[in-house]
Amino acid sequence: xxxxxLRTRGQAVAPYGLALAAVLVIPPLLVIIPGVAxxxxxxxxxxxxxxxIVAVGLGILVGYTGQISLGHAGFFAIGAYAxxxxxxxxxxxxxxxxxxxxxxxxxxxxxxxxxxLRLSGPYLAVATLGFGLAIPQLVVWxxxxxxxxxxxxxxPLASLPLGVSTIVLRTDQxxxxxxxxxxxxxxxxxxxxxxxHTGRAFVAIRDSEIAARAMGVDxxxxxxxxxxxxxxxxxxxxxxxxxxxHGISPEDFTVLLSVDFLTMIVLGGLGSVGGALSGAMLLTxxxxxLTRLPIVHDFKNLYIVVLGAILILTIAFLPHGLAGVVxxxxxxxxxxxxxxxxxxxxxxxxxxxxxxR
Amino acid sequence: xxxxxxxxQLLINGLALGSLYALTAFGIVLIxxxxxxxxxxxxxxxxxxxxVAFTLLTAFQLPxxxxxxxxxxxxxxxxxxxxxxxxxxxxxxxxxxPVIVTVGLGLILLGAAGWIWGYEIRTFPDPVVGPPFRLGTxxxxxxxxxxxxxxxxxxxxxxxFFRFTPTGIAMRAVAENRTAAQLMGISIGRMNALGWGxxxxxxxxxxxxxxPINYLDPSMMGDVALKAFAAAVVGGLTSLPGAVVGGLLLGIIDSVAGFEAAELRNTIAFALIVLVLVVRPSGLxxxxxxxxx
Numbered sequence: 169x170x171x172x173x174l175r176t177r178g179q180a181v182a183p184y185g186l187a188l189a190a191v192l193v194i195p196p197l198l199v200i201i202p203g204v205a206x207x208x209x210x211x212x213x214x215x216x217x218x219x220x221i222v223a224v225g226l227g228i229l230v231g232y233t234g235q236i237s238l239g240h241a242g243f244f245a246i247g248a249y250a251x252x253x254x255x256x257x258x259x260x261x262x263x264x265x266x267x268x269x270x271x272x273x274x275x276x277x278x279x280x281x282x283x284x285l286r287l288s289g290p291y292l293a294v295a296t297l298g299f300g301l302a303i304p305q306l307v308v309w310x311x312x313x314x315x316x317x318x319x320x321x322x323x324p325l326a327s328l329p330l331g332v333s334t335i336v337l338r339t340d341q342x343x344x345x346x347x348x349x350x351x352x353x354x355x356x357x358x359x360x361x362x363x364x365h366t367g368r369a370f371v372a373i374r375d376s377e378i379a380a381r382a383m384g385v386d387x388x389x390x391x392x393x394x395x396x397x398x399x400x401x402x403x404x405x406x407x408x409x410x411x412x413x414h415g416i417s418p419e420d421f422t423v424l425l426s427v428d429f430l431t432m433i434v435l436g437g438l439g440s441v442g443g444a445l446s447g448a449m450l451l452t453x454x455x456x457x458l459t460r461l462p463i464v465h466d467f468k469n470l471y472i473v474v475l476g477a478i479l480i481l482t483i484a485f486l487p488h489g490l491a492g493v494v495x496x497x498x499x500x501x502x503x504x505x506x507x508x509x510x511x512x513x514x515x516x517x518x519x520x521x522x523x524x525r
Numbered sequence: 526x527x528x529x530x531x532x533x534q535l536l537i538n539g540l541a542l543g544s545l546y547a548l549t550a551f552g553i554v555l556i557x558x559x560x561x562x563x564x565x566x567x568x569x570x571x572x573x574x575x576x577v578a579f580t581l582l583t584a585f586q587l588p589x590x591x592x593x594x595x596x597x598x599x600x601x602x603x604x605x606x607x608x609x610x611x612x613x614x615x616x617x618x619x620x621x622x623p624v625i626v627t628v629g630l631g632l633i634l635l636g637a638a639g640w641i642w643g644y645e646i647r648t649f650p651d652p653v654v655g656p657p658f659r660l661g662t663x664x665x666x667x668x669x670x671x672x673x674x675x676x677x678x679x680x681x682x683x684x685x686f687f688r689f690t691p692t693g694i695a696m697r698a699v700a701e702n703r704t705a706a707q708l709m710g711i712s713i714g715r716m717n718a719l720g721w722g723x724x725x726x727x728x729x730x731x732x733x734x735x736x737p738i739n740y741l742d743p744s745m746m747g748d749v750a751l752k753a754f755a756a757a758v759v760g761g762l763t764s765l766p767g768a769v770v771g772g773l774l775l776g777i778i779d780s781v782a783g784f785e786a787a788e789l790r791n792t793i794a795f796a797l798i799v800l801v802l803v804v805r806p807s808g809l810x811x812x813x814x815x816x817x818x
Contacts, residue, residue, distance in 0.1 A: 236621055238565075238628070283799050286806040289620025290563035290762065294754045295802060297565075298795030301751060305792045423747075427628055434625055469644075473636035479629030483622050484614055 191348045195341045210340040211412070212456055217347040218408045220448035223432040224351075224358050225401020227444035231433055232362055233394040234374030235284060236293045239300025240429045243399040245421035246273045247406025249307060252320045252416055257313070261334070262326045262411065270404040277399020281392035300426045304418035319417025326411045347408055354401060359441050361397075370394055371439075402429075424472070428455075431475055434482050437489025446490055451478075533663050535780045541669040543776020544676035545731045549753035550760065550768040551683070552727030557762050558700040559720030562612060562623040566631035568750025570607070571728030572743060573634050574600040575649070576642050578733050579741055582650050589652040593733060597726045604725025605718040612721070613714065638743040649736035672734055679730065680769065683723075687765075696720060748791065752779060755794040759801045761811020770809060 198209055222244060229235050250269035254260045260268075280299060284292050307314045314320070326346060327336045337343050361367055369390045372380035381387055410416045428451065436447025458471050486492055549567060557563050564570075577599050581592040607630065615626050653667040665673075687693040698706040699716040707713050731753075732746060739745060756775045760767025775794065782793050801808065 230621065234619070234621070236624055238624075283803045287802055290557070290624065291758060291802060291806070293563070293565070293624050294758050295795075295798055298751065298755065298791070298798050302792040302795040305789060309786075309788050309792075427632065430625065430628070438621070469636045469639045471636075472632045473640075476629040476632030476634075476636065479632070480611065480626050483626050483629075487616065487622075 188352070191352070195344060207340045210344045212452070214340065214344045214347045214412055215409075216449045216452035217344070217351045218405045218412065219429070219432065219452050220445050221347075221351050221354055221405035221408070222402045222429050223436070223444040223448035224355055224441055225398040225405075226429050227398075227433045227436075227438070227441060228358060228362065228370070228401070229394050229398035230430070231438035231440065231444070232367060232370040232374060233391065235391065235394060236289060237296040237398070238293050238423070238426050238430065239296035239298070239303075240398070240402050241421040241423065241425035242296075242300040242303035243273045243277060243402035244406040244409065244425065244429075245303045245307065245416075245418075246276055246399075247403030248410035248416045248421070249314060249320070249406075250403070251407040252323055252410045253313070255324050255411075256320060256322075261329065262324070263329060266404065266407045269407045270400050273403020273406070274396045274400035277403075278392050278396040280399070281395030284395060285388060285391055297423065297426075300421075300423055304421050307418045315417075317418055319415060319420075320410075321415035323411055323414045323416075326408075343412055347412070350404065350408065354404070355441060355445065358401075362441065366390070366393070374439075427475065427479075431479055433489075435478055435489055437486075437491025440489070440491035443489050443491030450490075530781065530784060535784060536777060537663055537665055537669065539777035539780030540773060541672045541776070542780055543756075543773035544672050545735050545772075546749065546752045546756045546775050546779075547769045547772025548676060548679070548727050549731040549749060550756035550772045551680075551765060552724035552731075553753060553757045554760075554762055554765055554768040555727065556720050556724035557757075558765070559696055560608070560612070560717045562627065563762065564724070565624060565627040566607075566634065567724070567728050567753065568746035569631040569634040569638075570600065570604060570725045571732035571750075572746040573638055574603065574725070574729035575732030575736050575741065575745070576638055578729070579642075579647070579649060579736070589650070593652075596729055596733060600726040600729035601722035603722075605722035607725070608718045608721035613717070635743050642743070644742060647741040649733075649741045651737050652734075668734070668737055675730070675734065679727075683765075692719070751791060752776075752794055755798045758798050758808060761805075761808025763812050764808065764810040767808055767810030 194213065195210060222240060226237065226240050229237055247269045250272050251262075251265040254265040254268060255262060280296070283295065287295060308317050311317070325336050325338060326343060327334045328346070329335075335342075337346055362370065369380070369385045372383060372385050373387065373390055373394075377387060409420075413420075432447035432451050433444045434447070435451065436445065437443030454474070455471055458474065461470075482489055488495070549571065552571075553564060553567050556567075574596055578592050578596040581587045581595055582589065585592075587595070611626065611630060612623065615622050651668065653671050655667050657667060658665045658670055687697055695706070695711045696716050696719065698709065698711055699713060703713060706716075728746075731749065735749060736745065752775050753772070756771035757768050758771070759774060760769070760771030775797070778793060778797065779790055782790050786793075805811075
C-alpha cells in the first residue's frame, strides 16, 4: 500500500527506482568524467527533459486519444511567453508564473479542443497547423509588450519557495534537478491517468468515436480534457524552456518545432509514455550530434532530411516505434521461457501484450 | 483603420493571388478525393518543381512555355512516383499515418532543395514582360493577366476531363466508392497515382506563377501552402469547385489583410479555418460524410 501510487497495473516499482537513481547520479558523474563539459551536457540533458515533458503530453493527445496536433509549438510558446512576461514585467515569483502559465496554456488547449470536437483527422491537422503558425505572428504583432521579433531577454533565475525563504536555482545542475523533478511528476501522472478509466476512454475514442459514444464515453469531456492536458504539459515545458535559456524569441517556436515534437512520439511509439520519453531524449541528442558533425556545413538542412526520413521509416517499418520493438523483444523472450507451456498459453500472452499498447 | 481602401485594385490583386491559392487547393482536394490522403507535402512538391523550372529556364535557356510544359510533366511523374514508392507502402489504418508520412516527405524535399539549389533568395525569370494593362484607374500587371488567362483555361480543361473522359469518370468513381469502383474493373492503384500526379502538377503551376511575384527559395511555398489548406478546408475538402471558391475568397481576404495588417495574414487564415469548421465542419461546398464504426 505504501508505494501504491507508484504502481500502474501491477507493474513493479523497480524501473522507476532505477530511473530515479540515474537522474540523481548524472550530475556527479559528469563532473567525474574528464573532458566532459558538465555545464553544457547538463544544459542539453535539461533541454531533453523539457522536450520529454511536451512529448509525454502530446502522447496523451495523439497516441492515446488519436487526435493529431501539428501546432504544439504554439502551446510551448504560450507557456514560455506567459511566464517570461509574468516574471519580467510583473515581478511574480517563478512558481506562481509556472502555475499561471501552465493554466493559461491548458485553457487555450481547452478552447482549441472545442472546434476539434467536430473535426476529424486531416481537418484537425490543418487547424492545429494554423494555430501553431498564428501564435508567433500574434507575438510579433503585439510587439509593444511581448518584445516583438527580437524577443524577451535576461529573464530572472528560477526559484522555489521553501517555507519563508526561497531557493534560487543558480547553476545548470539546480535547473536540471528541477526539470527532472517536473518530468518525473508529470510522467507518473500521465502513466496513472492512461492506466485508469480516463485513459481507457481516450483509447476508446481513438479506436472508434462512434463506438466510444455508444458505450457512454462523453466525447466532449474527454476530447477537451485530452487537449487541455497536453497543452498543460507543453505550457509547463515552455516555462522551463524560457528560464533555461533566460530568453525567448518568436523564432524559437516554428512549425519545425511542432514537427520535432510529433517525431519524438512517433519514433518512441504512439500510445506509450515510455516511448514518448525515449523519443524525446533520442531526438534532442541526435539534433545536437548533427550540429557537431564537422562535415556538415548546413546543419538545418541535414537535420530536416533526417527528421523526414525518421518519420517515414518509422511509420513504414516500426508502426509502434521503439516501444513496439522493446515490447516484441520482451514477448519473444517470454515465449522462449515458456517453451514448455502449451501453444494456447502463448497466444493468450501475445494477445494481452498487443492490447495493452 | 481607414475605409477608403483602393477596393478595385485590391480585388484584382486578390483574385490573381486567389487563383494561385485555388490551383494549389485544387491539387490538395484532388489528391484527397482520389486517395483519401490529405497531403502536407503539397507546398514542398510545388517548390521543388518550381526549382526544376528555374533550372530549365536559366541553365538550359529554354523558352518559358516549353519549360512550363516540361515542369508540368516532371511534377506529374514526380507525384505519381511519390504515391507508388512511398504512400502505397504505408498502412492507412489510421488517419495519423498519411499525415505523418506526408509531413516527413515535405521535410525531405525541403532539405533536398536546400542541398541542390542552396538557400539564397533568387529571382525567378518573368514569364511575360511589358507594360501593365490599364482599366481606368486600375492596373493589371502582365503577370496577373497571364494568371487570369491560365487559371480558367486549366480549370475548364480539368472539369471537362472529369466530366467527359473515361479516365476522369473512373477517377470520380474511385472518389465516390472505392470498393464499387474496383468491382467495376477500375485499377485503384493507377487512379491513386494519377490523382497524385495531377495534384502535384497543379501545385507546380502555382509555384511557377507565384515565384515571379514573390521570390524563389526553399521556403517560398510555406505561407502559400497554408493559404491553400485554408482554401481547401473552407471550400470543403471533398469539393473541387469548393477549392476554387475557397481559394478566391482567401486571395481577396489576404490582399485586403496585407494592406491593413500584413503581419497577421496567417493568423487571419487560421481564424477563418476555425470559423468555417465550427459552423460547417465539412466546408462551404463539401459533402457531409457519414462516419461508420
